[in-house]
Amino acid sequence: xxxxxxxxxxxxxxxxxxxxxxxxxxxxxxxxxxxxxxxxxxxxxxxxxxxxxxxxxxxxxxxxxxxxxxxxxxxxxxxxxxxxxxxxxxxxxxxxxxxxxxxxxxxxxxxxxxxxxxxxxxxxxxxxxxxxxxxxxxxxxxxxxxxxxxxxxxxxxxxxxxxxxxxxxxxxxxxxxxxxxxxxxxxxxxxxxxxxxxxxxxxxxxxxxxxxxx
Amino acid sequence: xxxxxxxxxxxxxxxxxxxxxxxxxxxxxxxxxxxxxxxxxxxxxxxxxxxxxxxxxxxxxxxxxxxxxxxxxxxxxxxxxxxxxxxxxxxxxxxxxxxxxxxxxxxxxxxxxxxxxxxxxxxxxxxxxxxxxxxxxxxxxxxxxxxxxxxxxxxxxxxxxxxxxxxxxxxxxxxxxxxxxxxxxxxxxxxxxxxxxxxxxxxxxxxxxxxxxx
Ligand SMILES: Nc1ncnc2c1ncn2[C@@H]1O[C@H](COP(=O)(O)OP(=O)(O)OP(=O)(O)O)[C@@H](O)[C@H]1O
Ligand SMILES: Nc1ncnc2c1ncn2[C@@H]1O[C@H](COP(=O)(O)OP(=O)(O)OP(=O)(O)O)[C@@H](O)[C@H]1O
Numbered sequence: 001x002x003x004x005x006x007x008x009x010x011x012x013x014x015x016x017x018x019x020x021x022x023x024x025x026x027x028x029x030x031x032x033x034x035x036x037x038x039x040x041x042x043x044x045x046x047x048x049x050x051x052x053x054x055x056x057x058x059x060x061x062x063x064x065x066x067x068x069x070x071x072x073x074x075x076x077x078x079x080x081x082x083x084x085x086x087x088x089x090x091x092x093x094x095x096x097x098x099x100x101x102x103x104x105x106x107x108x109x110x111x112x113x114x115x116x117x118x119x120x121x122x123x124x125x126x127x128x129x130x131x132x133x134x135x136x137x138x139x140x141x142x143x144x145x146x147x148x149x150x151x152x153x154x155x156x157x158x159x160x161x162x163x164x165x166x167x168x169x170x171x172x173x174x175x176x177x178x179x180x181x182x183x184x185x186x187x188x189x190x191x192x193x194x195x196x197x198x199x200x201x202x203x204x205x206x207x208x209x210x211x212x213x214x
Numbered sequence: 215x216x217x218x219x220x221x222x223x224x225x226x227x228x229x230x231x232x233x234x235x236x237x238x239x240x241x242x243x244x245x246x247x248x249x250x251x252x253x254x255x256x257x258x259x260x261x262x263x264x265x266x267x268x269x270x271x272x273x274x275x276x277x278x279x280x281x282x283x284x285x286x287x288x289x290x291x292x293x294x295x296x297x298x299x300x301x302x303x304x305x306x307x308x309x310x311x312x313x314x315x316x317x318x319x320x321x322x323x324x325x326x327x328x329x330x331x332x333x334x335x336x337x338x339x340x341x342x343x344x345x346x347x348x349x350x351x352x353x354x355x356x357x358x359x360x361x362x363x364x365x366x367x368x369x370x371x372x373x374x375x376x377x378x379x380x381x382x383x384x385x386x387x388x389x390x391x392x393x394x395x396x397x398x399x400x401x402x403x404x405x406x407x408x409x410x411x412x413x414x415x416x417x418x419x420x421x422x423x424x425x426x427x428x
Contacts, residue, residue: 002345015333019341068344095344116340119229122332127233129328129354130282130309131216139353140343141363141414145390145397149355173399175389176359176416183359185387185416200355202390202399 001025002067006044007052007082009036012097012118013072017044030061053082055089064089071096071112076103080110087111138208148208149178152197156214162189170211172203215239216281220258221266221296223250226311226332227286231258244275267296269303278303285310285326290317294324301325352422362422363392366411370428376403384425386417 002025006017009031020027021044029044031037032051040047050057052073063069069091073079076099086094087110095114098104104115138148156164166174174186178198184191186199193199199214216239220231223245234241235258243258245251246265254261264271266287277283283305287293290313300308301324309328312318318329352362370378380388388400392412398405400413407413413428 004344011333012336015337016340016344017337018334019337019339020344022338023341023345025341025345070344095340114343116336118332118336119225120232122226122330122336123229123231123233124236125233126230126309126330127237127239130218130230130234130284131237131239139355139361141353141361141390142392142397142412143395145392145414147353147355147361176355178356178359181357183356198356200359 003065004028004068004070005030005061005063005066006070006072007031008072008074009040010072010074012074012116013070014040016070016072021045028061028066053078053085055085058085058089064091066091068093068095070094073097074099079103080106083107083112084110138205140205144204145202146205146208147175147200147202148172148211149198149200150211150214152193152195152199152214154195156193157195158192160190160192161186164193170201170214171207172201172211174199174201176200217279218242218282218284219244219275219277219280220284220286221245222286222288223254224286224288226288226330227284228254230284230286230309235259242275242280267292267299269299272299272303278305280305282307282309284308287311288313293317294320297321297326298324352419354419358418359416360419360422361389361414361416362386362425363412363414364425364428366407366409366413366428368409370407371409372406374404374406375400378407384415384428385421386415386425388413388415390414 004020004025005028006013007030009029017027017029026045028046030048030050030052034049037047037049069086071079071082073082083096094112096107096112098107098115098117104117107115138146140146177184177186218234218239219242220227221244223243231241231243240259242260244262244264244266248263251261251263283300285293285296287296297310308326310321310326312321312329312331318331321329352360354360391398391400
């Protein structure tokens with residue numbers, strides 16, 4: 001069972017800390033603001049008032065022993081500084097939030113493993129849901145199992161899965177096709193694909209992200 | 215092409231408005247705060263300074279002509295009042311944010327079509343991602359195609375898909391099974407399921423949400 005630490009218990013950090021606690025994970029919450037610590041007493045496994053942008057403090061907290069550290073600090077410079085220190089003390093996996101894409105690029109450059117721009121991600125997902133369009137994003141269902149929707153272009157239009165040699169050609173499994181607002185399962189090599197279709201394919205994230213169009 | 219209106223351009227409303235605009239949708243932004251309107255000039259299709267918790271204003275805005283209205287107002291009473299007025303003028307599809315589950319229940323009771331608790335949804339999704347566990351949520355990939363991960367219990371343990379008569383019994387298609395940290399495709403009636411497995415199934419959202427355990 002992994003050990004989590006969340007630095008910065010604003011809206012973002014607290015939401016993640018709660019999500020983790022709900023799933024039975026042990027979570028240490030760290031915030032420099034006493035009020036924040038008091039307001040969250042009893043809700044997290046452990047709470048510590050500390051300023052994480054200070055290497056002695058990080059060492060005292062034993063932050064390098066955590067499996068995952070989430071940086072919920074919004075302020076750009078302080079978030080970057082904190083992440084840099086976490087890299088220096090050797091934290092294994094860091095997730096951090098970013099305010100915008102410039103902030104995101106800097107965080108990835110200094111070695112953050114996963115960046116989230118909370119409002120942008122939510123805005124995108126909700127917009128997709130509301131536009132009645134299909135998810136063209138990659139959706140992770142498990143560590144080794146993701147699904148993506150990919151548009152069918154000119155090249156294979158009118159051919160069936162057998163003729164395309166789908167699995168061999170793309171390295172992923174075609175499971176469903178979305179055409180004119182309806183979804184149809186793809187279970188036979190006779191199933192045809194046409195230009196404009198969206199094919200849902202499953203496989204590992206790394207295999208899926210390489211496929212731009214069919 | 216649908217017409218969207220977003221009432222309340224705080225963090226949530228603005229994120230959704232931007233997500234929609236990015237996808238080529240036309241979006242009317244409505245906010246009672248002049249500063250908010252000025253700060254977003256040029257970014258949305260149209261911007262109007264107006265107080266939406268007022269039925270004459272809603273009628274003047276022609277809000278009933280929009281296909282989808284998103285209520286981004288955070289304040290609980292004002293959000294409920296605004297939604298109630300939108301129902302009264304006959305808006306076809308309403309999405310609204312809620313602060314917590316009580317607020318969410320009230321909104322569903324008064325007829326909101328879709329409620330989002332932004333921080334809770336994000337906290338849950340990120341927590342699932344970080345715990346390295348499988349997603350047990352229902353994931354919507356298209357209006358008629360969703361996927362859910364469902365735990366296998368005692369009842370069918372050791373039986374294969376053919377013996378279980380999976381599709382007939384559950385009304386959904388089994389596509390993948392996750393066992394001991396690995397995922398395996400389910401393409402044959404000979405494939406067995408065991409207690410503790412997570413089976414990924416696909417189908418319409420309404421069929422999936424009724425299945426609690428296998
Ligand atoms: N160096 C630090 N060490 C510990 N906690 C910190 C540090 N810097 C900021 N915080 C805490 O992080 C939390 C988030 O603060 P910040 O102002 O950076 O972001 P925010 O955008 O207001 O957050 P949110 O939108 O998630 O509420 C606050 O509770 C703050 O006390
Ligand atoms: N009746 C109303 N008509 C139009 N706009 C409104 C109304 N009530 C609130 N708003 C606007 O909605 C926006 C969100 O305000 P509110 O204070 O309700 O939520 P919030 O929790 O601060 O929002 P967020 O967290 O998304 O920034 C503000 O820009 C506010 O001016």
